[in-house]
Amino acid sequence: MSIVNQKIGGEIQTIASSLLESGEVAAFLGYTKGSLPGMMRPYVARDSGEAGNLSWSSFCVINLANYLPALLRSVEPPRRPNEPPPEGQLPKVGVVATGCWSRNMVVQVQENQIDRSRVVIVGVSSRGMVDRRKVERLVGNREITAIEEEDNVLIVRGKGFEETINRWDAVRDNCKTCLHPDPVIYDELAGGLSGDRQIPDRFHEVEEIEALSVDERWKWFQEEISSCLRCYACRNVCPLCYCPTCFVDDSRPQWVGKSTDEVDTALFHILRAYHCAGRCTDCGSCESACPMGIRMRLFTKKLQKDVIELYGFEPGLEADAPLPLSTYKVDDPEDFIITAGKKGDQK
Amino acid sequence: MKPLVVEKAQAGSWLRKLCQEFDVFGPVETKKGFYNWKRLDGTIVPHIPQGVAKVSIKTFFFPQPEVMFEFDARPTDPEAFRPIEPHCDFNPRVLFGVRPCDARSVALNAMPYREDPYFQRKRKETTIVAFLCEEGCLTCFCTLTGGSPVGIEGADMAVTELETGFFLEPVTEKGLRLLDYEFFRKPTAQEKSIAQERKKGAQKSVEDTASKLRSKDLMDLYNAHFWAAVAESCINCGACTFLCPTCYCFDIQDEALRGKGRRIRYWDSCMFPLFTQHASGHNPRGEKLKRVRNRFMHKLKYFPDRFGPISCVGCGRCVRDCPVNIDIRQVMEGLMEV
Numbered sequence: 185m186s187i188v189n190q191k192i193g194g195e196i197q198t199i200a201s202s203l204l205e206s207g208e209v210a211a212f213l214g215y216t217k218g219s220l221p222g223m224m225r226p227y228v229a230r231d232s233g234e235a236g237n238l239s240w241s242s243f244c245v246i247n248l249a250n251y252l253p254a255l256l257r258s259v260e261p262p263r264r265p266n267e268p269p270p271e272g273q274l275p276k277v278g279v280v281a282t283g284c285w286s287r288n289m290v291v292q293v294q295e296n297q298i299d300r301s302r303v304v305i306v307g308v309s310s311r312g313m314v315d316r317r318k319v320e321r322l323v324g325n326r327e328i329t330a331i332e333e334e335d336n337v338l339i340v341r342g343k344g345f346e347e348t349i350n351r352w353d354a355v356r357d358n359c360k361t362c363l364h365p366d367p368v369i370y371d372e373l374a375g376g377l378s379g380d381r382q383i384p385d386r387f388h389e390v391e392e393i394e395a396l397s398v399d400e401r402w403k404w405f406q407e408e409i410s411s412c413l414r415c416y417a418c419r420n421v422c423p424l425c426y427c428p429t430c431f432v433d434d435s436r437p438q439w440v441g442k443s444t445d446e447v448d449t450a451l452f453h454i455l456r457a458y459h460c461a462g463r464c465t466d467c468g469s470c471e472s473a474c475p476m477g478i479r480m481r482l483f484t485k486k487l488q489k490d491v492i493e494l495y496g497f498e499p500g501l502e503a504d505a506p507l508p509l510s511t512y513k514v515d516d517p518e519d520f521i522i523t524a525g526k527k528g529d530q531k
Numbered sequence: 532m533k534p535l536v537v538e539k540a541q542a543g544s545w546l547r548k549l550c551q552e553f554d555v556f557g558p559v560e561t562k563k564g565f566y567n568w569k570r571l572d573g574t575i576v577p578h579i580p581q582g583v584a585k586v587s588i589k590t591f592f593f594p595q596p597e598v599m600f601e602f603d604a605r606p607t608d609p610e611a612f613r614p615i616e617p618h619c620d621f622n623p624r625v626l627f628g629v630r631p632c633d634a635r636s637v638a639l640n641a642m643p644y645r646e647d648p649y650f651q652r653k654r655k656e657t658t659i660v661a662f663l664c665e666e667g668c669l670t671c672f673c674t675l676t677g678g679s680p681v682g683i684e685g686a687d688m689a690v691t692e693l694e695t696g697f698f699l700e701p702v703t704e705k706g707l708r709l710l711d712y713e714f715f716r717k718p719t720a721q722e723k724s725i726a727q728e729r730k731k732g733a734q735k736s737v738e739d740t741a742s743k744l745r746s747k748d749l750m751d752l753y754n755a756h757f758w759a760a761v762a763e764s765c766i767n768c769g770a771c772t773f774l775c776p777t778c779y780c781f782d783i784q785d786e787a788l789r790g791k792g793r794r795i796r797y798w799d800s801c802m803f804p805l806f807t808q809h810a811s812g813h814n815p816r817g818e819k820l821k822r823v824r825n826r827f828m829h830k831l832k833y834f835p836d837r838f839g840p841i842s843c844v845g846c847g848r849c850v851r852d853c854p855v856n857i858d859i860r861q862v863m864e865g866l867m868e869v
């Protein structure tokens with residue numbers, strides 16, 4: 185058992201239990217153990233007894249911010265659609281937040297998706313979450329029956345084998361390039377803080393693709409999405425995707441075809457990525473959720489890099505910073521807008 | 532029908548022959564490290580992995596999308612909007628290395644699709660070569676669903692892998708047809724007994740979940756206390772339903788471009804809000820809880836009440852790839868306790 189994560193898990197339980205016990209929050213959102221090795225399940229505790237089911241490990245890969253708006257609605261008194269909420273303080277909910285999740289909560293506050301005063305954030309400094317598919321690859325894709333977590337190694341067991349692998353080797357790509365593992369906003373802390381990290385080449389994944397020719401890049405993109413099922417796990421798991429009707433679901437007008445036609449799938453991915461520009465925190469939920477192992481996070485990572493280069497902005501770090509895509513400045517860079525000349529000629 | 536054996540050294544030649552005559556598909560390891568169905572060219576005998584391939588074989592019977600017909604969409608054309616039979620571009624197929632759960636899923640889907648011409652035509656043209664399982668995975672639970680690791684339901688030929696070669700048992704005429712070559716020999720008494728023993732061992736623990744669930748009151752299951760908790764974690768994506776071999780729901784749309792059109796039938800999922808959205812704006816399954824409950828109730832109660840077996844073959848794909856670890860085995864357990 186990982187000492188650090190066990191300690192964090194214990195503190196989450198204690199904090200959640202006292203918040204629920206005192207009535208400070210009506211529900212507490214965290215993780216509980218899953219039914220498979222390397223799987224955790226997002227979980228809502230509604231009384232202090234249930235707080236005992238909360239747990240923490242290196243496999244908490246899904247961004248909990250995603251559940252917050254619906255959870256907040258669920259604790260409000262029932263009312264008819266369009267009826268305004270009652271006067272006074274509405275019930276609060278508690279939630280665990282790592283660096284990127286807390287940044288998504290900042291974005292949610294900025295975009296009016298959650299009311300900060302109704303959320304009690306229990307911050308956790310992330311040690312980097314582990315990609316269970318990397319673990320599988322590291323043991324030669326053999327069937328895994330148990331994963332035991334220690335602070336710096338994972339002990340992986342299956343029929344007739346036991347292997348010890350370095351935990352960091354199996355950490356997700358987005359976590360490996362994360363500068364801010366500490367929560368940006370929080371009300372309580374479980375475990376200690378670890379400070380910002382220095383990563384000189386944090387966009388190396390994107391730079392490798394940028395270095396390719398246009399044709400090679402297109403080929404890479406098409407290959408990457410070729411096995412996409414259009415299951416929308418990547419979209420549904422993302423805290424940025426909260427439109428009541430997504431553009432892919434719209435039928436009047438219909439923007440995108442519904443089957444796995446190449447062009448339709450490409451359009452879905454390109455538009456999804458653009459809708460996340462200047463908002464995505466590289467939390468990696470989308471990539472972790474994809475059943476087909478598609479690295480669609482690299483599309484948003486490229487846009488993250490562009491937004492930094494063009495507007496000097498990183499989402500979710502400051503609560504009152506203006507959002508680049510909904511703010512206009514006279515001197516905004518516009519070199520990327522194609523105004524004249526032949527196709528693809530940018531000047 | 533009498534079993535035959537093809538020795539390992541001969542298996543390649545047999546498969547090459549099959550590839551000349553049929554479009555043969557088998558599980559092939561992809562760059563991403565999982566197995567998926569790929570057209571075989573006869574140069575290799577695929578290694579059949581333990582457990583199932585990533586995507587189920589429903590794609591062969593219920594493609595994403597199915598072109599139902601084409602039409603001319605120019606209003607000036609007197610023939611406009613008359614359905615035109617779509618160009619059918621497939622040869623008879625062989626699916627090589629199907630696991631018994633996937634083979635059984637085809638038999639189950641054939642119940643609601645019994646009068647569906649698209650499904651039935653593909654089924655007629657497809658021969659399923661099922662590889663019986665010696666060993667399951669952590670997520671396999673066919674025996675809880677009425678299937679078995681050595682089940683032959685839905686298969687046209689059953690294959691037991693032996694040290695010496697493949698022990699082939701044709702189940703249907705279509706399966707027998709694949710043995711029309713010179714590569715085979717009669718099994719030895721020892722081979723026969725090994726194959727028999729394996730079956731006996733594997734068939735022990737089959738449970739009749741379906742009849743237990745059929746005997747329960749529908750509304751009791753519908754009102755079970757745990758639905759809210761299951762739904763709370765679910766993100767309402769389509770990963771479970773799209774990977775599932777026995778999820779067969781679809782939607783239909785016309786796609787038209789520059790005077791040409793086609794009507795397609797494509798995968799839909801009861802997890803999506805649009806699945807039940809009415810034109811009036813009303814949605815009878817407008818909340819996540821209702822959608823989550825429907826997926827399980829359909830598989831575990833409505834389908835067995837109507838057709839007999841539960842609409843799940845225990846392949847474990849949804850368990851393995853649900854991003855938030857919703858595990859149908861736990862839901863089944865919960866329903867059994869109601």
Ligand code: SF4
Pocket residue numbers: 247288421422423424460463464465466467468469470471481484
């Ligand atoms: S796009 Fe992916 S990485 Fe970005 S915030 Fe959404 S889930 Fe996280």
Ligand code: SF4
Pocket residue numbers: 411412413414415416417418419473474475476477478480
């Ligand atoms: S989760 Fe993966 S398979 Fe599903 S829509 Fe997204 S990229 Fe496609």
Ligand code: SF4
Pocket residue numbers: 417764765766767768769770771772802852853854855856857
């Ligand atoms: S059960 Fe899992 S895979 Fe299915 S819709 Fe819910 S989150 Fe997606």
Ligand code: SF4
Pocket residue numbers: 771774775776777778830842843844845846847848849850859
């Ligand atoms: S419900 Fe899950 S386990 Fe059952 S057949 Fe479908 S994917 Fe397989």
